[in-house]
Amino acid sequence: MTAMDAYNFAYLDEDTKRMIRRALLKAVAIPGYQVPFASREMPMPYGWGTGGVQVTAACLTPDDRLKVIDQGADDTTNAVSIRRFFQRTAGVEVTEETEDATIIQTRHRVPEAPLQEGQIMVFQVPIPEPLRFLEPRETETRRMHALADYGLMQVKLYEDIARHGRIATAYAYPVKVEGRYVMDPSPIPKFDNPKLDDSPALMLFGAGREQRIYALPPYTRVESLDFDDHPFVASKADHACDICGATESYLDEVITDDQGGRIFVCSDTAFCRSRQEDRQ
Amino acid sequence: MNPLFSVRGLEKRYGARIGCTGIGFDLWPGEVMGIVGESGSGKSTLLSCLAGHLPPDRGEVIYDGRDVLAMSEPERRMLARTDWAFVHQNPRDGLRMAVSAGGNVGERLMAVGARHYGDIRDTATDWLGRVEIASDRIDDRPSAFSGGMQQRLQIARNLVTGPRLVFMDEPTGGLDVSVQARLLDLLRGLVRRMGLSAIIVTHDLAVVRLLADRLMVMKGGECVETGLTDQVLDDPQHAYTQLLVSSVLQV
Numbered sequence: 100m101t102a103m104d105a106y107n108f109a110y111l112d113e114d115t116k117r118m119i120r121r122a123l124l125k126a127v128a129i130p131g132y133q134v135p136f137a138s139r140e141m142p143m144p145y146g147w148g149t150g151g152v153q154v155t156a157a158c159l160t161p162d163d164r165l166k167v168i169d170q171g172a173d174d175t176t177n178a179v180s181i182r183r184f185f186q187r188t189a190g191v192e193v194t195e196e197t198e199d200a201t202i203i204q205t206r207h208r209v210p211e212a213p214l215q216e217g218q219i220m221v222f223q224v225p226i227p228e229p230l231r232f233l234e235p236r237e238t239e240t241r242r243m244h245a246l247a248d249y250g251l252m253q254v255k256l257y258e259d260i261a262r263h264g265r266i267a268t269a270y271a272y273p274v275k276v277e278g279r280y281v282m283d284p285s286p287i288p289k290f291d292n293p294k295l296d297d298s299p300a301l302m303l304f305g306a307g308r309e310q311r312i313y314a315l316p317p318y319t320r321v322e323s324l325d326f327d328d329h330p331f332v333a334s335k336a337d338h339a340c341d342i343c344g345a346t347e348s349y350l351d352e353v354i355t356d357d358q359g360g361r362i363f364v365c366s367d368t369a370f371c372r373s374r375q376e377d378r379q
Numbered sequence: 380m381n382p383l384f385s386v387r388g389l390e391k392r393y394g395a396r397i398g399c400t401g402i403g404f405d406l407w408p409g410e411v412m413g414i415v416g417e418s419g420s421g422k423s424t425l426l427s428c429l430a431g432h433l434p435p436d437r438g439e440v441i442y443d444g445r446d447v448l449a450m451s452e453p454e455r456r457m458l459a460r461t462d463w464a465f466v467h468q469n470p471r472d473g474l475r476m477a478v479s480a481g482g483n484v485g486e487r488l489m490a491v492g493a494r495h496y497g498d499i500r501d502t503a504t505d506w507l508g509r510v511e512i513a514s515d516r517i518d519d520r521p522s523a524f525s526g527g528m529q530q531r532l533q534i535a536r537n538l539v540t541g542p543r544l545v546f547m548d549e550p551t552g553g554l555d556v557s558v559q560a561r562l563l564d565l566l567r568g569l570v571r572r573m574g575l576s577a578i579i580v581t582h583d584l585a586v587v588r589l590l591a592d593r594l595m596v597m598k599g600g601e602c603v604e605t606g607l608t609d610q611v612l613d614d615p616q617h618a619y620t621q622l623l624v625s626s627v628l629q630v
Binding site for chain 2: 258
């Protein structure tokens with residue numbers, strides 16, 4: 100018996116997948132609304148993308164090509180282990196090219212290359228509730244969502260400006276979906292927020308520990324919250340990539356020695372590599 | 380002229396026990412009514428029912444011609460953050476302790492759609508001044524404030540949207556006497572200047588003497604006596620009111 104036959108396709112049993120797909124359908128029907136689902140124990144710890152993995156497993160078909168990234172990189176621990184997991188349990192093709200992938204599971208980034216129709220983005224979400232740190236009661240936050248009572252979210256941004264002189268929230272920047280639900284876009288840098296707006300790809304968000312799924316159907320209006328006199332700015336390090344020279348991509352700061360040496364490199368490794376290849 | 384707020388035959392029971400029963404009154408624009416009574420007499424239950432925090436079992440509550448009890452939750456919330464205000468006895472219940480003073484005052488503005496940071500901050504600064512909190516404390520959290528300052532901040536936070544009706548649950552409870560006096564002075568000034576109507580629940584007769592135009596005395600969940608404040612306090616008719624008035628310490 101090969102490793103493939105030891106598992107049901109994509110690890111989860113069919114009933115579980117059906118349950119997740121039902122939650123996904125509801126999530127797509129109500130963009131930005133958090134749908135509860137019966138999250139399963141996965142063979143990896145919470146915080147390693149158990150929600151994203153379950154959503155990916157429910158969406159995968161044998162013909163899919165999977166790309167997994169962690170902070171934009173294809174070669175970091177989280178990305179490698181999840182990619183191997185699906186290679187072993189589903190036997191699907193994998194790729195590092197954004198353009199070739201049909202499903203992209205991601206932790207904390209949206210790829211630089213523009214997404215296309217038919218692609219599915221799966222986000223790993225640690226805390227799906229954007230109001231959580233402002234209002235600890237789940238009953239109350241649900242009521243606030245139901246009544247679109249979002250003044251409190253604005254208080255958080257007010258506090259940012261009062262303390263730092265500008266909106267200092269750099270990641271997990273709250274967005275309003277189709278003018279209705281306020282949503283946590285998962286801890287992507289706010290640089291990526293504009294990529295959610297009117298995207299041709301389907302975006303699914305899975306939070307395993309918190310047992311919530313939410314979604315953005317293709318071409319959904321996604322606005323980042325802000326103030327009239329402090330508008331939203333999609334910020335990044337003011338630098339060019341030290342490897343490929345890109346000025347429009349999101350950069351990671353890498354410490355190279357203990358003498359204060361540092362370089363800035365693209366956080367999206369596939370994007371950086373394709374630019375290097377183009378140059379040669 | 381129509382009453383701003385009318386209550387008819389209000390009753391709230393906790394199982395077999397009575398919270399309050401048979402309460403009815405009219406509150407006119409600009410009028411301040413005090414509700415006094417001993418602990419357990421149903422004052423706070425009544426106030427919670429009036430403010431929509433507790434659903435009463437019987438009776439009706441009409442605000443400005445609208446039936447409050449028949450309102451949907453979004454309508455009631457909108458009312459609670461525009462036309463109404465609720466000052467809790469313990470400022471910690473009414474404030475967000477992890478949010479700066481400016482944010483606390485600005486929350487109601489942002490909840491009704493203010494989206495201009497500069498304007499929100501100016502309004503917050505103005506209101507902190509009105510409740511005698513120095514403007515350089517605007518970015519401090521309420522946990523760094525004294526009890527009296529917290530209570531004043533709670534009042535500013537509630538009055539910033541210019542409400543017409545304020546519910547107060549023992550606003551001076553737990554404050555020392557000199558701070559109480561200043562707070563009362565401040566409250567009286569604000570209420571008179573803004574032409575607010577208010578319902579103040581307290582067991583401190585000095586508070587109602589100073590603030591209230593009219594008085595309602597409660598005992599065992601029922602209203603035992605009503606009338607103009609001075610009239611009730613100077614010439615109490617009901618035996619319980621007489622007891623209450625005579626038990627005030629004379630210094």
